[in-house]
Amino acid sequence: MPGELWVRLDGCVLSVANTGAPLDESGVQALVALRASNKSAGTVGRYGVGFTAVLSVSDEVELRSTSGSVAFSSRRTRSALAEFDGADPGADVPALRLAWPTDHRPAAGATSEVVLTLRDTVDATALLAHMAREAPDLLLELPSLASITVGGREFRRREHSLASGLTDIAIGDDHWWQFESGRARWLVRVVDGVVRPSADDVLRAPTRSDEELSIPAMLIADVAMQPDRRRVLPGASLAEVTVGYADFVAALPPKQRPALVPLPGFARSEVDSALRERLLTELREKPWLPTVGGKDRAPNRASVVPGLSDELAELLADIVDGLVVPELSGPRWAPALAAVDTHRIGLARIAELLSGIDREPTWWARLYAALEPLAVDALAAEELASIPVPLSDGRTVTGPRTVLLGHDIGDVLGVDWTRLVHPEAAHPLLSRLGAKTATAVDLLSDPALRAEIEDLDHDDVAAAAELSTVVLALATHAEPGALPSWVGELLLPDIDGELRGADELLLPGAPLAAVLVDDSPFASVDPAFAERVGETALRAVGVGWGFTVLRAELPTGPDHDLDDENRWWDTLDDDPETIDAVRDLDLVDEDRWATALTMLATDPSTRPLLADRRGYTAWWLRHNAELDGQALGLLREPGDDTFTGLLDAVDHPESVVFAAALASPAVDSPELAQLLLDRLADSRRQPSPAVIVRTHTLLGAAAAAGVLDLDELHLPDHVRAVTGAVIDAGAALVLDKPWLSAAVPHDRLVAGALDTGEALADLLDVATASAAVRSVVTSTGRPVSWELEPTAVLAHVSIGRPLPHGKVVVHPQLTVSLTGALDVEVTVPWWVDEDGTTHVSASWAAATWGVPDAR
Structure with missing residues (x-):
């Protein structure tokens, strides 16, 4: 029958009453002999010896029962011993050795009642409160006891079976889940459906002992104990006690099971150490750990992936055998799983297990997305270095470092000449693992x-x-x-x-x-x-x-099938970094160049090439393209007046765009030089004196720089004088000394830059004026020093020229006699004689230096 127990306090009298089997003679004998009770297993008070605890608070004890009652009294025992053998009436005596019958009966409703008269030193209220605190534990330890009432407060145990095989035990608002296995009962407290493992406890056999435990569940076991019920009997077997603990854990909700794994730590007693070792052995080898797919596995045959997500679990379910569910794969449960030898799988092992796996590209993309949160550092990236990657051509290769991720190329498949990741498998994780990005180009x-x-x-x-x-x-x-x-x-x-x-x-x-x-x-x-x-x-x-543009990186020679490429290559000082050239220009019909040039100028791909004067395209056009029967390179851009009157301006609306294909403002080719020589000799052309001088200057510079091979040029019989007159080359003189410009008739004078006068003379096959004319100063002058003439010094400073050294001769009127190509005496403003002495007329000096005529 369910046991009931009441505890009442009336002044200094504490009574504890209960239902159950009444007191019998053998029970009295067990009490006075201080040995175990004769009660059967499962009944309250089976061990009996706990009755001696009454002596801690009372010397006067009654045990009342419906079958009869007895009393124990230190006072009466002491008196009896004194009468029997004259013992000292004040000596300590064994109060529970002698029992006196009494006529008192237990309180109504009770089968037995213990009545204690408390000593004056006992705090009765505190004692009652302590008993109230112990009541829930006692109800858990003694399953035959259904309720305990302390004072006016009732503690009642309610039980109902759960589908998992556990028993839910409720005492007030507190709940425990209980599991029975053989010689043990295991209990764990539950709050809102979540187990709360014990932090520390003691072995209960069935009530509290002094054997401290650190296991996470309350253990109530049938263990052989020493007579005082405080310690396990030496040599007692604990093996049967732990059997079934894995079943207890397996009966818990899957997400809470690791909470009942004993964690590594110092044992609190020898019994604790033995229990922990046996519990861990059972937990390692018995199936209780939830794995993906719904099957429980023994931890030593399961594998945990730290940080496993639901998505990753689904993907790895048929690849990793015995994969622990994601809910138990976080850091919270890592120590528990390690304690039961669950195999820990890292990213490197995952990559290894994936080798040889055949899956759709979308599956791999999901896998990369699921692995991305785990690739948190360089070490993780290194561990995933050998993860397989599917390619766009159907192959699967090892390692992201060897593959390319397409950038803005759409869903292109079948790229077999390089390792391009399949577009449906592309994921940012691959970039973090070393994959390079590749554009279509x-x-x-x-x-x-x-x-x-x-x-x-x-x-x-x-x-x-x-x-x-x-x-x-x-x-x-x-x-x-x-x-x-x-x-x-x-x-x-x-x-x-x-x-x-x-x-x-x-x-x-x-x-x-x-x-x-x-x-x-x-x-x-x-x-x-x-x-x-x-x-x-x-x-x-x-x-x-x-038109098509040819592009070549780091070319090593003229081997690109471009028309006349060898000639163009010879014009280069060094091999170019790249070649960008318009192809097939040689296929343009010579009568259709106006249209072709418009196409070249308006096409964004070819337009920039027209501006590169040294590039192949502009070079080829200069030498080969024609408009109105003339090569482009011999036509000038309308806005360029360098050779106005000598070269014709191109007539095309896009001429500004292809100006680099027209004549240069410098003489840079034999063809242009030849044309200019011919046009200078053509009396139908009417260039201005400025154009004539500029053209002669550029021709002389080209000749001096070696741009022109004089032997390849055909020299006309006539040349152009500075006045614009076309004269016989034999009568012409090239101005090479500035003072000769005042002496030589201008209609015989060919003028350019003085410093390239000799080169121009060689080019034209015309004598220089200084070589063809001899001179003698015929007037008399007054020598003065350049350094002593303030106005001369100031004049040279103002024009930015250095002041000459030595003497200058000032003449009232400077006359020079010329012989050779000229036979005449002339009056000139200044002259340098054959000795290098400068002569000036006084009027010229006055105008130039500010020297008074009187001097």
């Missing part, structure tokens, strides 16, 4: 693609179609003109169904066709094919619409 500039294109068989239509499909899909994402020229070798179908290189094809309706010679090698691309793949992609790989 990067992929289409790969030398491996060039090798594939070059290896294509013109008769293998299927292979050409397969490669062109991939290349053109990428080309739609490339900037115009950004691809290397060799991509133009990609084989595409022409209008007749034959395979041709892309750069040998034109789009239907391409304007380039209108300016090419009639027998050009270009064909039209298959119209249906062009409509299917799109104009953007075809133009990107070199199919013509307008």
Whole structure:
């Protein structure tokens, strides 16, 4: 029957009453002999010896029962001993050895009642409060006891079975879950459905002992104890006590099970150490740990991935055997799982297990996303260095460091010349793990693609179609003109169904066709094919619409199939870093250059090349393109007046754009020099004196710099004097000394820069004035010193020229007699004689230096 127990305090009298079996003779004998009770297992008071505790608070004890009552009294025992053998009436006596019958009966409703008269030193109120605190534990320890009432407060145990096999025990608002296994009962407190493991406790056998425990559950066990019930009997077996603990843990909700794993730490007693060791052994080897898929595993046959998420768990479920559920894979449970030898799987092991796995690209993308939160540092990234990566061509390779992530290239598949990540598998984690990013231009500039294109068989239509499909899909994402020229070798179908290189094809309706010679090698691309793949992609790989630009990095020689490339290369001082050149200029019909130049000037890909005077495009146009029957290089830009009257201005609306293809404002080629010489000798041309002098200056500079090979030039019979007169070359004199300009008739004088006068004379095959004319100063003057003439010094300072040293001779009127090419005496403002002495007229000195005529 369920036991009931009441505790009441009436002044100094404490009574404890209960239901159950009444007192019998053998029970009295057990009490007075201080030995175990004769009660059967499972009954309250089976061990009996706990009755001696009454002596801690009372010397006068009654045990009343419905079957009879007895009393124990220190006073009466002492008196009895004194009468029996004359013992000292004040001596200590064993109060519970003698029992006196009494007629008192237990309180109504009780079978037995212990009545204690408390000593005066006992705080009865505190004692009652202490008993109230002990009541819940006693109800847990003694399952035959259903309720305890202390004073006016009732403690009642309520039980109901749970589907898990546990028993929910409630005492007031407090709950425990209980599990029975063999010789032990295990209990753990529960708050709002969550277990609260014990921090420290003692072994209960069934009531509290002195054996301290550090295991996380309350243990009430049938263990052999020493007679005082405080310590386990030496040699007592604890093996059977721990059997079934793993079943207790397995009965808990999956997310709470590791809470009942004993954690590493110092044992609190020998019993504690033995229990912990046996519990951990059982927990390691019995299935209780929840794994992905719903099956419980023994921890030593399970694996935990720290930080496992639900998504990652789903992905790894059939790859990692016995994978612990995500809820138990965080740092909170790591010590518990380590204590039971759960295998810890790191990122490196995950990468290893993934090797050889065949999955869809989207699966890999989900995996990378699930792994990303775990790749928190360089060490984690290193551990994932060998993770597989699916490629766009269907292969799967090891390691992100060897792959490329497409950037703004869409969902292009089939890139087999490099390790391009499949677009459906691309994820930012791969970049963090070492994958490089590649644009469409990067992929289409790969030398491996060039090798594939070059290896294509013109008769293998299927292979050409397969490669062109991939290349053109990428080309739609490339900037115009950004691809290397060799991509133009990609084989595409022409209008007749034959395979041709892309750069040998034109789009239907391409304007380039209108300016090419009639027998050009270009064909039209298959119209249906062009409509299917799109104009953007075809133009990107070199199919013509307008002119095509060839681009080459770090060229090593003139080997790019450009017309007249060798001649252009010879004009360069060093090998260029890159070549950007318009192809197929030699195929333009000579009568269609006006239209061709408009196309070149208005196309964004070719327009910049027209401005590079040293580049191939402008160079070729200067030497080969013609307008109105004249080479572009011999026409001048309308805004350039350097050679006005000698060179014709180009007549084209885009002339400013291709000015670098026109005549230079300097003489930079034999062709231009020859034309200028011829035009200077042509009386129909009417250049101004300034243009004549400027042209002679530039011709002289080119000759002096070695730009011109004089032996290759054809010299006309006539030259142009400074006055504009066309004169016989034999009568002309090249001005090479400034004072001669006042003596030589201007209609015989060819003038340019004085410092290149001799070079100009050699170029024109004309004598210099200083060599052809001899002179003698015939007037008399007064010598003075340059340094002593303040106005002369000031004059030279103001014009920024250094002051000459030595003497200067001032003449009232300076006359010079000339012989040689000229036979005349002339009056001049100043002269330098053959000895190097400067002579000046007084009037010229006065005007130039401010010297008075009187001097």
